[in-house]
Amino acid sequence: QLQLVESGGGLVQPGGSLRLSCAASGFTFGYQAIGWFRQAPGKEREGVSCISSTGSSTNYADSVKGRFTISRDNAKNTVDLQMNSLEPEDTAVYFCAAAWSLMCSVPIEASDFGSWGQGTQVTVAS
Numbered sequence: 646q647l648q649l650v651e652s653g654g655g656l657v658q659p660g661g662s663l664r665l666s667c668a669a670s671g672f673t674f675g676y677q678a679i680g681w682f683r684q685a686p687g688k689e690r691e692g693v694s695c696i697s698s699t700g701s702s703t704n705y706a707d708s709v710k711g712r713f714t715i716s717r718d719n720a721k722n723t724v725d726l727q728m729n730s731l732e733p734e735d736t737a738v739y740f741c742a743a744a745w746s747l748m749c750s751v752p753i754e755a756s757d758f759g760s761w762g763q764g765t766q767v768t769v770a771s
Contacts, residue, residue: 646673646743646759646760647669647670647673647674647677647743647760649667649669649760649762650667650668650762650763651665651667651740651741651762651765652665652765653665653666653765654739654766654767655767655768656769657731657769658771659732659769659770660730660731662727662728662731663728663731664726664727665725665728665739666725667725667726667741668722669723670722673743674722674743675698675699676698678696678698678743678747679717680692680696680742681693681695681724681726681741682739682740682742682753682755683740684740685738688737690755691706691708692755693713693739693753694706694709694726694753695715695744695749695750696715696717698747698748700717702748702749703749704753706752706753708734709728712728712730713726713727713728713729714726714727726739732769734769736769738764738765738766738767739766741761742755742758742759742762743758743760744757745757745758
């Protein structure tokens with residue numbers, strides 16, 4: 646299991662961009678898929694994106710497809726989420742998490758992930 650720390654959240658206007666980063670510590674990072682989740686007040690946690698252990702495959706929720714891009718650098722133990730064309734509906738606390746497996750499941754299910762970061766707030770507002 647990994648220790649994960651998110652950063653990069655903040656306030657952005659609709660249509661703007663933000664880049665989130667997830668830094669991991671541990672020796673199993675290169676063997677685990679990494680996912681991004683988000684949770685808005687009063688709503689269930691939603692799987693946003695996932696990237697396989699090698700970065701060879703990625704998955705996105707329909708709500709963010711075409712706007713968000715996930716990437717990873719296994720040499721640095723980091724995973725990023727580039728968020729473009731942000732909408733007020735994207736406002737949430739964003740979490741990164743390490744999966745039990747090498748690959749991502751579809752849909753992205755929280756039960757497939759064992760280690761979680763503390764979350765970073767993203768607010769999209771005028």
